[in-house]
Amino acid sequence: MTHARLTVDPAFAIGPIRRQLFGGFVEHLGRHVYDGIYEPGHPSADAEGFRTDVIELVRELGVSTIRYPGGNFVSGFRWEDSVGPRQDRPRRLDLAWHSTETNEVGLHEFSSWLDKVGSDLMLAVNLGTRGTLEAIDLLEYANIPGGTTLSDQRIANGRIAPFDVRMWCLGNEMDGPWQLGHRSADDYGKLAAQTAKGMRQLDPDIQLVVCGSSSAHMPTFGEWERVVLTHTYNDVDLISCHAYYEERGGDLGSFLASAVDMDGFIETVVATADHVKAVKGSDKRIDISFDEWNVWYIDRFHGVDKIEGIDNWPVAPRLLEDVYSVADAVVFGSLMISLLKHADRVTSASLAQLVNVIAPIMTEPGGPAWRQTTFFPFSLTSRLARGEALRVKLASPEYTTAVYGEVPLVDAVATHDAASGDSALFLVNRSLTEAITVTADIAALGATGILETHTLTDDDVNAKNTLEDPEHVAPRENTSAAISDGILTITLPPVSWTAVALGTTAGM
Secondary structure, three states: OEEEEEEOOHHHEEEEOOHHHHEEEOOOOOOOOEOOOEOOOOOOEOOOOEEHHHHHHHHHHOOOEEEEOOOHHHHHOOHHHHOOOHHHOOOEEEOOOOEEEOOOOOHHHHHHHHHHHOOEEEEEEOOOOOOHHHHHHHHHHHHOOOOOHHHHHHHHOOOOOOOOOOEEEEOOOOOOOOOOOOOOHHHHHHHHHHHHHHHHHHOOOOEEEEOOOOOOOOOOOOHHHHHHHHHHOOOOOEEEEEEEEOOOOOOHHHHHOHHHHHHHHHHHHHHHHHHHHHHHOOOOOOEEEEEEEEEOOHHHHHHHHOOOOOOOOOEOOOOOOOOOEHHHHHHHHHHHHHHHHOOOOEEEEEEEOOEOOOOOEEEOOOOOEEEOOOHHHHHHHHHHOOOEEEOOEEEOOEEEEOOOEEEEOEEEEEEEOOOOOOEEEEEEEOOOOOOEEEEEEOHHHOOOEEEEEEEEOOOOOOOEOOOOOOOOOOOEOOOOOEEEOOEEEEEEOOOEEEEEEEEOHHHO
């Protein structure tokens, strides 16, 4: 059996774990909103038409801030369409996903849904086909208490208290040629700076996220960040990163190492932001909002699902409904480890997306809702990761990948909450064939007991949860875990994700 060793010490603090790190993303795309979170005819639907079975699963998932309403959708979106009496709202063609948007669910309804699931709103403004004035108008509608035309319109539409949205995205993926209103970094940077200045004149305390690269593999990556931040550095708080991963060509080994790419992406953006800071002589720090990340089999979309035709504009079509395997969930868990390992600079993140569309939660119209394999690493990490993220000192055997070269077989991060004394360890075994015994020196944590263990694995790495078999895959207790004299020993099965929660005797 292969062995790995690591040391966990509160002195190796990376940074505080902010709840915004466990955010989500809801876009008007496919069956995410309609037949996903909203299905008035469903047996579980509440008085507003929202599926309560989905609400319960979103609560269990533990998402904090939820980004809305897009995504590519936002670059053609007129926010005014989504407010006012439903019978008066227009039906619009959504060019991003070649669908018809009914606007049955809009800003007011979605805010009500957020109250039900216990999450905060992160609102994106359209800087693709619209601009500064429309963004300021939406901010006035959402955040001003009353006494103006737009704030009074909100009140007349049934919302007396302001929505008080604190986080705002200045457009979406404006580096992408696929984006409606795609601009160069220079043109977008100027527009984003102008919009940010205007929005801050109205509400100085909002957090603003400027668009970074939609992938670390974009030809403009790096230079895009430098130019955009040169224009906006003094006016924004965060810059976005987006990244999706999929297994290509049957190369599972490289796929399991996807977090290596995410690590490099984050570190390059941090270096670029700090370069602009130095050039400007600023004492302000720009952090990262990793507000789209997931496993997404995008090649399937381009090959099978893409909707085309001038006379073909369906309402809520089945789009991007990836069914995730154990291997996908292990990669997903390792991406969460990567986010925690950069908690000092990644202060917000949004899993894209939540329901039906590349999602941890699936639904069937009129039928059940169930958890995909990726549900579990998110829900458990969101619940157990508290306090500060800790950098672990890791000695692991390596393996050779076609894409990333030599990569450690074990990936790991730890968290520690000084107030409660509780800690957690999150681990991935990337080996395709071998179990790995990990010996962890946890003496400095003061942990004397194991509170709970969870390992997600299966003899079949392609095992999935489906409508027909929704509970086929689930985490199980790892009975190999033991503590003796400040040393934790645990065995990680091949292709597995594991969480271990630790506590002191006094707190148990």
